[in-house]
Amino acid sequence: MAFLDNSGDIILDAVLTDTGRMRLARGDGSFKISKFALGDDEINYGLYDKNNVSGSAYYDLDIMLTPILEAFTNNTSFLKSKLITIPRTNLLYLPVMMMNELSGPGRAKQADVGAWVVSVDSNTTTALVNGGLANTNGIIQGDNPTNPSWGIVVDQGLNTNEIPATFTLEGDLTENQYIVEMDNSLGIMVTMGGTAAPVSFIDDDSIASYFITQGAGTAAFIKSNLGSSTTDSPIAGPRGTRIEFSVKPSVELQTSDYLFTKLGSTDITTALATAVQSTAGGAYTGLRFIDAYVRVSGGQTGYRIDVPVRYIKVYNA
DSSP, X not given: OOOOOOSSSOOOOOOOOHHHHHHHHTOSSOOOOOOOOOBOTTOOGGGOOTTOTTOGGGTTHHHHTOOOOOOOSOTTSSXXXXXXXXXXXXXXXXXXXXXXXXXXXXXXXXXXXXXXXXXXXXXXXXXXXXXXXXXXXXXEETTSTTSSOOOEEEEEEOOOSSSOTTSOOOGGGSOOEEEEEEETTTEEEEOTTSOBOOOOEEOTTOEEEEEEETTSTTGGGEEOOOOSOTTTOSOXXXXXXXXXXXXXXXXXXXXXXXXXXXXXXXXXSSHHHHHHHTSGGGOOOEEEEEEEEEEEEETTXXXXXXXXXXXXXXXXX
8 A cells, every 4th residue: 555645734645455456355344454554766965966056945845855656456566665664773784786707607697687597498498508608697598497507696795895704693683584485486495405485375376475484394495604705705794604506497497488478578689699590400490488476575674675586488480
């Protein structure tokens, strides 16, 4: 839900998300709001002008006059930038999450498209390999996630040189639970070894949420004791935990071109497309692809990061 606070009298314009409306419509008394989130999607803090000649009362005037979005029901389009909650007031640095592309095979994005690439079937994987693709970093063999164990790695901690990486990160700043969200019609979350994570919830927009907890049945996804080496983590200061996972394409992407033609586009120019075009006999025209995001949020602080993912499949015109 959301609300508008107009100048003068407060006008409350509250709406429930589609899922909230569905639960309320049950009429069995089970609908209760136990948690809520606040966001500042509309606000550009770069507009804060501490040099305004009119004085301090005008420093944030442009921010205060920013139009606020009207409430709407689609939860996937709202609250992209949720405010985080940290009770302590004596912190000099706030924890962040960063993509780890420093070490290990396949951690880096595929350079030609700037995203992690999921090859959805064996034909696509074979065409890339036989086509002699020079840089295979960032390509997840979705048809066989265990070969090799490539995937997405996110580190968490204090990204500052003012506190040595050898220091232990305080418990209330360390993430021990992550929420991973992705379009369930496109892919599912799996370990680096290919084991599927249990889905916690799928909303009306087919967005699946995975609640990954350290020390629980999903412990294989979260690593601790990251050490202090600058070659193994992009976090400059004390490190918290690391979540690492891979993506397996949905059955529909593997067996059908429907979603590729409905939601995606074609690629005949990138290095990936050139590689599949060079396979024996010129069997393929290029690649069909769908660009999407996988969102990773910290359960402790609410900090989040969006990971670009491209699903690809060979085609012949």
